[in-house]
Amino acid sequence: MKINPLIDELITLLGIENIIYGKDLDQKYHHVWKMDEPLKALALVMPKSTKQVSQIMKICFKNNQEVIIHGGLTNLVGGTESKRHQLVISLEKMNKIEEIDQKSRTVTVQSGVILENLINSVSDKNLLLPLNFGAKGSAHIGGAISTNAGGLRVLKYGMVRQMILGLEVVLPDGKVISSLKKIIKDNSGYDLKQLFIGSEGTLGIVTKAVLKLIEAPSTRHSAILGTNNYENVINLLKTLEKGLGGILSAFELMWGNTYRTMIEKSTSLISPINQDYDYYVFVETLGSNKEKDYSLLHNLIEKALEDNIILDGSLAETDKELNNLWQIREDVSILDSNANYAQHFDISIPIPLIGNLVDSITKNLKKLSFVQNIYTWGHVADGNIHFIVGKENNSIDIIKKVNEIVYEPLKENNGSISAEHGIGLDKKNYLIKSRSKSEIELMKQIKHLFDPKKILNPGRII
């Protein structure tokens, strides 16, 4: 039976078990937090190899068929939403870890590998992939590369961009660009892989990558600290960076009301310290000398208490305490489910300005009668703050008013509307608040060069 010539061609190419269309699309979705919303698409295909991705794109290029790429579906900018006429390519079956090379300390992976599986597999070989964020149980490495993900350890190890040595990408016309080198230094011309990292699938489909690993640290210590003054958050960061001699790997901040909501709304999280503070700092060290690292952190916390930089603190003594502590920081789905029509933000602001700017944005948001909750937390050592704003409804006017208040102070303070989540569909209209007209024009020219027919992830970013 003829279904649709394009779907027929894809069935012949991939086999019926690797394509979903018609009513069966109802079992698929476009975001892990919206599994009850059936996927709108012409069909969803699940290639198993780079060659198949390339063949699919050749067919789509020939037919001017628009394509939306699905990774782990955890992005917070509408990046994986699709329309009924668009084909979805899901990388979920390209989930092989091809090689963990202990000598060159690299891992070569297909892009559909789930980040947490990758972290665990390299950890079994005493190696560390220092990429860590709350969505690691669902996010794909390909999605993380395409969004240049950051997370909890950027302070010490940088963003995904700093971890990629080689990349294989399928271009919109089906051409494969493969450079899976394991070398660290390569100045032979333009560093093309950088264009694909963080471009949210608008220039090509990442199919494989070589990532740089490090020897796994043998010790991990964590603490949670409370204070009522943002200046002291900065003082604490300075004290720890100076005193810990390079082993500080995370310094995260949660505002008091956000912290209390996490504890109150969770059925399992336990607050290790008093719940009355205005700011909660989450600290992690990764090192190699258990006793020395512990006493270094312990003594610095004692000193910070003596100096009134912090008012309270708890150093995790067991794995259970350590996991509970990071669960409070990472399980922000609790906040999302406690906010109606949640709007998510991940802005960048210079570190010294964060306290005052967050206060003033919060104050202005509270003036809007339809705003119901405001949650703030973030990777403060990277100058990156997240907001979730819950509201009465999701009218275009309300969304716009909230966006304008959050984004308004960014340009004059040299901030960014996206520290790590990207632009997707949701923030496109505000790109001008972070980038100049000339920069946006150049981005359009690059897009045109790679994707003249505008078929790959159309409408994202620009």
Ligand SMILES: Cc1cc2nc3c(=O)[nH]c(=O)nc-3n(C[C@H](O)[C@H](O)[C@H](O)COP(=O)(O)OP(=O)(O)OC[C@H]3O[C@@H](n4cnc5c(N)ncnc54)[C@H](O)[C@@H]3O)c2cc1C
């Ligand atoms: C609870 C939670 C916490 C988070 N914390 C952080 C954080 O700390 N830091 C951070 O940076 N982000 C964070 N995020 C955002 C998100 O997890 C990251 O952006 C993640 O990298 C997306 O990966 P994914 O596989 O889910 O991609 P998806 O959501 O599936 O896709 C993201 C974008 O990349 C494109 N894409 C996906 N795979 C490919 C591919 N193989 N080739 C080309 N394009 C592709 C998609 O089309 C889409 O535009 C968080 C999200 C949640 C829900």
